Structures are given as C-alpha cells and as structure tokens.
Amino acid sequence: MRASVRMLLLCAMFAATGQVRAAERAEAVLKALLPCEPAFFETLKADRAAFGKVTVTPHDNPNAAHPAALQVVGSVVTFAAPVKTYGLSLTGYMQATLMQDGKPGTFWWGFEVADRAADVAKAISAASPEVEFRERQGSFGIVHEVDTEWRGPKDGLQTKPPWRILLIEPRGESASVRCAVFHKSEVGMTGLPAIGDLFIVNPWFANVAL
Numbered sequence: 001m002r003a004s005v006r007m008l009l010l011c012a013m014f015a016a017t018g019q020v021r022a023a024e025r026a027e028a029v030l031k032a033l034l035p036c037e038p039a040f041f042e043t044l045k046a047d048r049a050a051f052g053k054v055t056v057t058p059h060d061n062p063n064a065a066h067p068a069a070l071q072v073v074g075s076v077v078t079f080a081a082p083v084k085t086y087g088l089s090l091t092g093y094m095q096a097t098l099m100q101d102g103k104p105g106t107f108w109w110g111f112e113v114a115d116r117a118a119d120v121a122k123a124i125s126a127a128s129p130e131v132e133f134r135e136r137q138g139s140f141g142i143v144h145e146v147d148t149e150w151r152g153p154k155d156g157l158q159t160k161p162p163w164r165i166l167l168i169e170p171r172g173e174s175a176s177v178r179c180a181v182f183h184k185s186e187v188g189m190t191g192l193p194a195i196g197d198l199f200i201v202n203p204w205f206a207n208v209a210l
Helices: 002-031 039-046 117-127
Strands: 054-058 070-085 087-102 101-113 135-136 137-145 149-151 157-159 163-171 174-182 200-206
Touching: 002 039, 002 070, 002 101, 002 117, 002 163, 002 174, 087 174, 101 163, 117 137, 117 163, 117 174
Parallel strands: 054 200
Antiparallel strands: 054 070, 070 087, 087 101, 101 174, 135 137, 137 163, 149 157, 163 174
16 A cells, blocks of 8 residues: 555656646747747757647638639647646647748748737746747737838838748737748748657647648
8 A cells, every 4th residue: 555655756746747847848948939040949848748748730711713823831730738837837839830822931930829918918028038928919929130221301200011020919819929030030030840850749630740
C-alpha cells in the first residue's frame, strides 16, 4: 500500500514538473514572437514539444476572379489542449503568406488565444515590461519598422503601412497575437518554414504538405 502511494506521489510530481517545463518552453516561444523576426522559428522548433501533437488544416484564400493577383497561402494549427503561459491559454497557431502576382508580399504568423485582446496585451506587458503597446479600436500593436519616403516640400515625410508589426486583435471573446512582416523588411524574410518543421504534427489529421 505504501509503495502504491509512493508511486502515485512520484507520478504526480513528474507530471507537475512536466507541466512547468512545458509552460516555460511556451513562454520562451511567445517571448520570441514579440520582435517579429525570423529567429522566432528557431525557438519554436527547439521548444515545439511544449505544444504536444497538433492537427493542421490549410489556410488558403485564392482570388477566384484574379488568381494571379492576390492569394493567401498558409496553414492553421490546432492544439489538442490549451497551452498555458503568461497566464494565457494558447489554443492554436497560424501562418500565411500574402502572394501578390505570384510573389510573396507579406508574411503573417502567430498564436490564437482564448483570452480577450486587452487581457493578452496586459499579460504580455506584465511579463515583458519593456514592451509598449499602442491601442486602436480595441486592437493593440507594436510597430517595429516602417518605411518612409520624401514626397516633396508640400507633403513632407509620409509613412507607409508598417513593414514589421506585432498585432493583438480581438476575435469575439478570444484574440490573436500575430506578426505581419512585409517582404522588404530589414529582417530579410523570404518565406515561412514548413509546419512539419515547427510542430509535432499528428499525421492522421494533416491535410497540408509537411
């Protein structure tokens, strides 16, 4: 009887330790997302065990009227169970490339969170005090890089849409926290890694190329 109790206690201890390690790994991944740089993917590869086995579905939105003009090509990852980190519940991941005339224009990637956008921004700011979000109409963002050009003395210096930005956007009672990086950004994005390199994919539920 005592041996059985001891075994149960050991199992509980190992399970708790595993949960702590998974949370620490997930925290490292979410923190690596914030600068919106390619180094994020290396961190995700190294700590992908924190997210367990996942299911993958396509996230493609071809333009039927103008198939060569504008297309979205990507994947949606769903976690088997929410992953806890920063006091938040991560439920999935998405990455996509916005194609313009057959060439990559903008890259998107990030997590789906079962928490409100304001709570996501608050939790990230609390864990990373150096992070400062700008709020606009219920969304929160960090602009890392913009492109500017001189339009002459009349218009002066004008700012184009950001080339590298982190966005927290509301999805009803949940939210997404994603990076958007234009292909001309200084970080040198040329493409997104294959999903099979980033997560442990359940092959029975993989509907995309890994």
